[in-house]
Amino acid sequence: MGDTYFTTTSYGTWVNHGDSSSESPEATIADVVNGADREWRERMEAAGAFEKIADDYRDAINEALPDRVSLLRSNEFIGPAYEADYTWADGTDDLDIKEVVEGIDLDKIIERHDVDLRIELHEDNAGGLHLRRGDAETVWSLGFAPEPGKFAEDAHAWHEGDWEPNETDGQTPDPVSALEDLEHIATWRPGGDVEIVTGSGGPRAGGGGRAYLGTTS
Incomplete structure (x- = not known):
């Protein structure tokens, strides 16, 4: 079977559904670790750990979102424009993206890349x-x-x-x-x-x- 084509539309941005005080997942991560020890943050930065954390966070969000819905690098969520192309909840318009994002354990992702724990x-x-x-x-x-x-x-x-x-x-x-x-x-x-x-x-x-x-x- 060939690919299924459908019209997409914006479902809002990271500010709308992810973190109202940050413009991107990367900014959210920065806020979470901002109070941590400065030398630890410097070690994490030198090891490229924050980039890996951001990649894993984005991947986890996209894996948790329904098929055809995704978070783009532009920090915008997109998905089908028409109900006929929805892939969740029997086609009803009740997708809660914020709930999906909140279900991702960011602390565990940060721990996975903690340079002091590897x-x-x-x-x-x-x-x-x-x-x-x-x-x-x-x-x-x-x-x-x-x-x-x-x-x-x-x-x-x-x-x-x-x-x-x-x-x-x-x-x-x-x-x-x-x-x-x-x-x-x-x-x-x-x-x-x-x-x-x-x-x-x-x-x-x-x-x-x-x-x-x-x-x-």
């Missing part, structure tokens, strides 16, 4: 693996044989306070300068997301890293 996985040339939490001054060496497929589980446990690297369990602390000789291969973020770092040739992880991540390529 856990990075690094690998050395010999296949040894190393963990770093946020911008900590310590990098923990895990050695060469952490349990396969456990990176996300270990990172979550560290984040929740149920476990942390320690010398009793065989991990070794190194200064942050050790990162100069390591390859960043993956990042875990609150919510369980694991971002695999890739280069021109694909994932940067070697054999040890792929095993710990539970990937095969």
Whole structure:
């Protein structure tokens, strides 16, 4: 079947349905974090975290909106002009965009990209693996044989306070300068997301890293 074409119209702007005191999702995010520690905000800015938060926030809103309704980059909501093309509530005119927006957990999205909460996985040339939490001054060496497929589980446990690297369990602390000789291969973020770092040739992880991540390529 081909695409279905329909006439669209404006349903209002972010000020109308999202946040009456801000002109865009980005401005709303800025207002939310405005009272946070200045140095934290600077770290977030340097890492490009606010742009990622805004992208995820917009994506979440558009995913929650009914089919054919969307939030544009111009901060305008658009959708079908005629009831016959509505895709919600049996075609009735009762779409509450503000309610949809309020249903998105912006705090959780911000937490997902908090630079102080991320856990990075690094690998050395010999296949040894190393963990770093946020911008900590310590990098923990895990050695060469952490349990396969456990990176996300270990990172979550560290984040929740149920476990942390320690010398009793065989991990070794190194200064942050050790990162100069390591390859960043993956990042875990609150919510369980694991971002695999890739280069021109694909994932940067070697054999040890792929095993710990539970990937095969």
